[in-house]
Amino acid sequence: MNHRLPFSLPVSLTVGRALPARLFVPLFVLLPALLLALALPQASANERAAVIASRVTLEPWSDPLEALGTLRADESVTLSATVTETVAELNFRDGEVVEAGQLLIRLEDAEQQAQLRAAEALRDERRSAVTRLSQLQERNMAPRADVEDSQARLRQVQAEIQGLEARLTNYRLRAPFDGVVGFRNISVGSLVTPGTELVTLDKTDVMKLDFRVPEVFLAILEPGLPLTARSAAFPDERFSGEVASIGSRIDPVSRSVTVRAELANPELRLRPGMLMEVVVERRPRDAVVVPESVLIPSGERHFVMVIDEANDNRLERRRVTIGERRTGQAEILEGLAAGELVVSHGLQRTHEGESVRLLGIADDATSIGEILEATREEGNA
Structure with a gap:
């Protein structure tokens, strides 16, 4: 049985003249339309043309x-040593998420700890001396100059303690911010020197x-x-x-x-x-958007077939102004409003002023294939 195509191509041949390049339509463009036209139910002389429509939407656009x-x-940092010493403790694993202030590496600091304890003992001794001299001076049994000298010596040892505590921070490497550590390329007992890269964060x-x-x-x-x-x-x-x-x-x-x-x-x-x-x-911006399949090009102009749902699905051929395009969609600057219904498939059998039979509305939730399958099932029922 021969199938007659429901539309004809607007291409004519003139003997002796070459066809303009714009009249040659690539097969890959025509083939989907041909297959869809054959799949849509064919209308008899008295039947309405069957079409699939799309709803005009208002969407974010750019x-x-x-x-x-x-x-x-x-934030990114490479923690490195500032002193020459051996690694005493490692408190992280490769790729571990750590928190700000968490101790990652401790270098051997026994000598510095001993110096700090000695300075703290000296501070306690001089603090006691200041207390005794202050009590004696209150009873006029010690000169005020001795009290002031003892207070100065106390402040001196307190400054030394602060210096030792500051130097001890060089032996403890802590995370300066929350982050992820890199690979661990050192081991406990490794000797490091100033500038040695220890770990990334x-x-x-x-x-x-x-x-x-x-x-x-x-x-x-x-x-x-x-x-x-x-x-x-x-x-x-x-x-x-x-x-x-x-x-x-x-x-x-x-x-x-x-x-x-x-x-x-x-x-x-x-x-x-x-x-x-x-x-x-x-x-x-928010733009009025339609599928590209609803556009009917005519030279430099574009038209769409609008379905008047309130008037027995009657068709109106309307000129539109298109803006930017993206894959499968076009922005409409003038001619359509969000919510209107336009013919997206079956345009070849439609004419302005006619009423059509709406098979379904294609959108993100309903594909054309599902609409055609549902139509075939209804015809076979």
Whole structure:
């Protein structure tokens, strides 16, 4: 049985003349429309044309600006030794999450501890001497000068104790902030010297993302612009953030400016050094959006078939002005309002002023395949 296509292609051949390139329609564009047309129920002369519609929606929209960026930790430090001594204690494991102030490494400090105890004993002795002389001086049994000398010696030993306590901090390395430690490349008993790198610490619950954009976009960049980023390590996930700051200089070679964004990383999956694909959402706004399949191009103009639900599903051919596009969707600047119903599939058999048979409304919850399957089941019932 021969199937006749429910539409004809508006392409004519003129002998002796080459066809304009814009009249050649790629097969991969026509094939989905042909298959869908064959799948839709065919209308007889007196039947209404069967169509699938889409609802005009109001959605968040922006003009994307794409770039590549590199992640950095919000805070990052390499803890190193400031004295020459052996490692006495290690209190962390590779990749462990630590808290600010937590003791990570203790170097051997027995000699310094002994000096501190001696200084504390001397302080106690001189404090007692000050007390005795003060009591004697109150009874006029000791000169005031002796009291003042003893108080000065007490202050001296107290200063020495403070110096010893400050030097002891060089033998104890604590985490300066909450973060994740790196690999442990030293062992207890290892001799370290000033400048020896002992362990890295990164604060990664918030990540800094540095990327470059051409200077022509400098006027539209500002702190607070929303963005999304994607990593090859997590291809199905988008990480949200916003522009934090914009570089103060333009690179004279690449004519680009460095932009720094911040990304939340509560699960600590992102790591410093990762390459990220960045999409900055310029001019964020609420836009009237339709699927691209509802558009009927005619030269430089675009039309849609609007279904008047209050008037027996009668069709109205309406001109629209489109704005930006993204995959499968188009922004409508003029001609449609959110909530209206437009024909998305079956346009080839429709004419303005006719009433149509609505098979279903395609949206995020209902696909075209589900609508066609439900229609076939109803026909077989």
